[in-house]
Every structure is written in C-alpha cells, then in structure tokens.
Amino acid sequence: MNDRVIIFDTTLRDGEQAPGFSMTTEEKLQMAQQLARLGVDVIEAGFAVASKGDFEAINRIAREVKGPVICSLARALEKDIEVAAKALAPAERKRIHTFIATSEIHMKYKLRMEPEEVLERAKKAVAFARRFTDDVEFSCEDATRSDREFLYRIIEEVIKEGATTINIPDTVGYAIPEEFGKLIEDIINNVPNIDKVVLSVHCHDDLGLAVANSLTAVKHGARQVECTINGIGERAGNAALEEIVMALRVRRDFFGDLHTNINTKELYKTSRLLCRITGSFVPPNKAIVGDNAFAHESGIHQHGVLSHRLTYEIMNPEDVGFPASRRIVLGKHSGRHALKKKLEEYGVNYSEKDIERIYEKLKELADKKKEIYEEDIEALIYQEFLKVEDEEPVKVLHFQVQSGENLMPTATVKVIFKGEERTATATGNGPVDATIKALQKALGINPKLLDYSIKALTPNTDAQAEARVILELEDVRASGRGVDTDIIKASVKAFVDALNRAILRREYILQRKEIRREGTV
Numbered sequence: 001m002n003d004r005v006i007i008f009d010t011t012l013r014d015g016e017q018a019p020g021f022s023m024t025t026e027e028k029l030q031m032a033q034q035l036a037r038l039g040v041d042v043i044e045a046g047f048a049v050a051s052k053g054d055f056e057a058i059n060r061i062a063r064e065v066k067g068p069v070i071c072s073l074a075r076a077l078e079k080d081i082e083v084a085a086k087a088l089a090p091a092e093r094k095r096i097h098t099f100i101a102t103s104e105i106h107m108k109y110k111l112r113m114e115p116e117e118v119l120e121r122a123k124k125a126v127a128f129a130r131r132f133t134d135d136v137e138f139s140c141e142d143a144t145r146s147d148r149e150f151l152y153r154i155i156e157e158v159i160k161e162g163a164t165t166i167n168i169p170d171t172v173g174y175a176i177p178e179e180f181g182k183l184i185e186d187i188i189n190n191v192p193n194i195d196k197v198v199l200s201v202h203c204h205d206d207l208g209l210a211v212a213n214s215l216t217a218v219k220h221g222a223r224q225v226e227c228t229i230n231g232i233g234e235r236a237g238n239a240a241l242e243e244i245v246m247a248l249r250v251r252r253d254f255f256g257d258l259h260t261n262i263n264t265k266e267l268y269k270t271s272r273l274l275c276r277i278t279g280s281f282v283p284p285n286k287a288i289v290g291d292n293a294f295a296h297e298s299g300i301h302q303h304g305v306l307s308h309r310l311t312y313e314i315m316n317p318e319d320v321g322f323p324a325s326r327r328i329v330l331g332k333h334s335g336r337h338a339l340k341k342k343l344e345e346y347g348v349n350y351s352e353k354d355i356e357r358i359y360e361k362l363k364e365l366a367d368k369k370k371e372i373y374e375e376d377i378e379a380l381i382y383q384e385f386l387k388v389e390d391e392e393p394v395k396v397l398h399f400q401v402q403s404g405e406n407l408m409p410t411a412t413v414k415v416i417f418k419g420e421e422r423t424a425t426a427t428g429n430g431p432v433d434a435t436i437k438a439l440q441k442a443l444g445i446n447p448k449l450l451d452y453s454i455k456a457l458t459p460n461t462d463a464q465a466e467a468r469v470i471l472e473l474e475d476v477r478a479s480g481r482g483v484d485t486d487i488i489k490a491s492v493k494a495f496v497d498a499l500n501r502a503i504l505r506r507e508y509i510l511q512r513k514e515i516r517r518e519g520t521v
C-alpha cells in the first residue's frame with residue numbers, strides 16, 4: 001500500500017461555512033495561494049452552486065492557483081455538478097466532489113428518500129461528474145451512522161460508475177477512534193473494488209476526536225485526510241491540518257513510512273494568515289500554532305529545555321515556521337533591501353511602487369517606536385498587501401477623544417456610511433467605550449459586542465497594540481482586528497473591521513440560506 005497521505009484542505013469550503021469565517025473572493029484567493037505554498041494536494045475551494053460569491057472564488061482559484069488539484073463540492077444533482085464543472089473549468093487539475101447522505105436518519109428526515117433512490121441518485125451523480133473530469137470524489141454523508149451493508153453497496157456501485165476517491169465523513173463528530181479505525185478496515189475488507197480508489201476520511205470535532213479519528217483511519221488504510229487550517233469548520237470544526245501533519249511527522253516511530261507532502265515550515269504562517277483574513281484567533285494553548293505551543297513558563301521546564309531541548313520539546317519550533325519571538329528585524333535606518341527580503345519571506349508579490357509605499361509606512365512606524373519587531377512587520381504586511389477588502393461600507397474619517405482624571409470620557413467621530421457623512425458625540429465608561437458608542441450613534445446601528453480584547457504585540461510602552469473584536473449584527477457574527485501604536489485607534493479599527501465584515505457577509509449568507517433550505521450540508 002502507498003505510504004503517501006494526501007492532504008485535502010477544506011478550509012475554504014467546510015471551514016468557511018462556519019459562522020464568523022466567511023471570506024471574500026480576494027481573501028479566498030490569498031488563502032489558496034498560501035495553501036499551495038504549504039503544499040496541500042487538493043484545495044476544496046468552495047461549493048460552486050451555493051452562491052455567486054462561491055462560484056467566483058472557485059473560478060478565480062481555478063484560474064490562478066497552480067499546483068494543487070482544485071475541487072468544488074456539489075450535491076448529487078446534475079445542476080450542482082454542472083455549476084461546479086463550470087467554475088472549475090480553467091483549472092489545470094480539477095476534482096468534482098459529490099455527496100449524498102447515507103444514514104437512515106438523514107435519508108428519512110432530510111432527504112425524504114428511500115435507500116434505493118439514494119443509491120440511484122449517487123450512481124447517476126458520479127457518472128455525470130465523470131463527463132467533466134476523471135477525478136471524481138464521492139462522499140457518503142453521515143457515514144459513521146449509516147448501515148454498514150448499505151454503505152458497502154453504495155461505495156461499490158459508485159466506484160463502478162467511475163468515482164476515484166471515496167470519502168467517509170464523520171459528519172456529526174460521533175465516532176470514537178478504535179471504532180472508526182475498524183470501520184475503515186471493514187470497508188477495505190468488504191468492498192471488492194475498493195483497491196481502485198483512494199479511501200479518504202473527513203472528521204468533525206464535536207467530541208474533540210477529529211484528529212485522533214483521522215490518524216487512526218490512516219493507520220487502518222485511509223490515504224486521504226480532509227482537514228482545515230486551525231481546525232475551523234462546521235460547529236466544533238474539522239480535523240486540524242497542522243496537527244495531523246505534525247503527528248505523522250513527529251511520531252514516525254508509530255506511523256512508519258506514512259508521510260505527507262506538506263512543507264511544515266509554512267504551517268505557522270498559514271495559520272496566521274487565516275487569522276488575519278477572518279479576524280479570528282487561535283487559543284494560546286492550541287497545538288502546533290498557538291502562542292504558547294513552544295513557551296516554557298515553569299522554572300523546571302525552562303531549566304530542562306536549556307540543559308537539553310528534547311527534555312520538554314518533542315518538535316523544533318522552526319520546523320513549523322514558528323518565529324523566533326520578539327526578534328528585532330528592522331531598525332529605523334534599515335534599507336529597502338531588507339524590506340524586500342521580508343516581503344519575499346511572506347510570499348508577497350510586490351512592485352517597486354509598493355516598496356516605496358510600505359517603506360514610508362515603516363519609517364512612520366519607526367518614528368513612533370524605537371524598534372521594529374517581526375510582529376510589527378507582519379502586521380504591516382497584512383495591512384498593506386494582504387487585506388484586499390471589498391468596498392468597505394463604513395469608513396472612519398476622523399475621531400477625537402477626551403479622557404483623564406476627573407473627566408467624563410467623551411468622543412466625537414465622523415464617518416462615511418452608505419455614501420453619507422455622519423458625525424456623533426458620546427460619553428462612555430472610558431475612552432474606548434465612548435468612541436465605540438459615538439460610532440454606533442453615528443451609524444445608527446447597534447451590534448451586540450460579544451468579545452473585545454487588546455494586547456501589546458511587542459515589549460515596551462511604545463509597542464503596537466492589537467485589538468480584537470467579535471460582534472453580532474442581526475444574527476451574523478463577525479470578528480475584526482486592528483493594529484496601531486494608539487490603543488484607541490487599534491480598537492476603532494478592530495470594531496469597524498468586524499462591522500464591515502458583518503455587513504458584507506449578511507447578503508452572502510442570505511444567498512446561502514436559500515440553498516440550505518433546499519437541503520444540503
């Protein structure tokens with residue numbers, strides 16, 4: 001059996017479906033370019049029929065991203081498959097991923113179909129998809145709660161129709177590793193033509209077992225893992241790509257020759273790019289990419305690591321691209337050459353004009369703070385190069401705040417909203433509160449603030465502050481971030497960033513709801 005494990009990334013499809021993670025076409029394109037640098041084998045770029053936005057994003061990724069196979073999800077319906085094929089047309093290598101539910105509960109209550117009808121629909125869908133590409137994946141949605149005999153039968157039949165990958169999703173995150181491993185083994189032993197395809201798994205994390213289930217499946221014969229960066233995805237998320245890849249690599253003694261094609265040094269950068277793009281963040285204790293993943297706080301641990309790194313470290317931080325923290329990278333007088341090198345490290349395509357623009361910003365920043373750190377450069381690069389937003393609905397033109405001992409914090413803001421200039425003044429429980437209240441008054445909208453946090457990116461009181469905001473606007477949740485040496489400015493940027501995302505996403509999500517109503521993932 002081949003020892004290569006195919007990494008199928010679904011950050012842009014299953015991941016993006018989760019509340020607070022939807023992305024614009026430009027953002028998806030940036031993410032896809034980074035996934036290609038990371039070395040994933042397949043990028044599931046979206047669900048073409050779900051919305052105009054999904055179609056456009058898949059189409060642009062298919063046109064512009066070279067290397068990985070580009071894939072679109074499609075229900076087992078001709079209309080979905082046709083739209084997926086159209087979106088994927090420009091790709092050098094394309095895959096159509098069609099699916100239908102196979103569990104009794106899904107067939108009876110969601111699809112309202114008899115098993116025989118489901119079987120016929122699946123066969124037809126695969127045969128139809130083969131007209132457009134010879135790379136067709138079929139998923140038995142809710143496989144882990146499906147009747148075994150029916151599962152074996154449908155898999156055998158769709159392989160006969162030309163499916164090249166068979167995916168076994170644990171759609172509701174119900175499986176336990178030992179049981180899931182056995183399911184994979186049973187499929188291998190009971191489906192006579194299974195050797196003609198790649199067997200894949202797609203695990204959700206509702207019981208916190210998605211990575212464990214995926215790894216057990218690989219150990220029992222699966223050779224494709226569907227996963228997402230930072231484990232984002234529906235509900236509790238999907239299996240985290242970085243954890244699967246590093247487990248296979250660090251525990252070669254257990255997994256033998258099983259390996260992936262991932263350039264692990266790109267893992268940290270990819271995780272951070274996703275956070276920047278979606279305005280989300282990973283918990284500090286998140287495996288592989290969390291801020292504390294390689295931090296040794298206790299004296300005993302520090303002593304051990306200093307004496308011999310392997311006493312408490314099972315992997316090298318550099319192997320996952322974890323930056324040597326708090327390293328000064330550019331000073332006020334550092335040249336354009338150093339800046340270019342940094343941009344290349346981040347995989348950014350730039351022109352000489354871009355260099356001049358960002359160099360000026362860098363000088364402005366260096367005037368405000370003595371030392372520029374890795375984190376400052378990263379923030380600037382994302383702000384200047386990687387954050388290509390759609391037309392922003394809200395723009396802040398100006399704000400002013402008064403605050404101090406025995407003073408009621410008062411803020412005045414001037415914004416443009418729906419093409420109209422608006423001004424408002426408000427008082428609050430501190431300067432940030434006053435400014436946010438003034439903004440809400442000017443805009444005439446009152447989103448529910450779910451979370452707000454602020455932290456210094458680097459040491460010293462002249463550090464840039466990073467503010468994060470999560471808010472909800474009419475059921476649409478969005479997160480935003482803002483970086484500035486001024487903490488109020490950072491907070492305003494984060495609030496407006498989240499608000500703009502929420503406003504832009506509403507329309508997009510409404511389109512998707514239409515599709516969901518027809519009965520889909």
Ligand code: KIV
Pocket residue numbers: 014073099139140141142167169170171172202204521
């Ligand atoms: O979780 C699931 O079952 C899915 C399928 C569409 C693969 O996302």
Ligand code: ZN
Pocket residue numbers: 014169171202204234
């Ligand atoms: Zn899923």
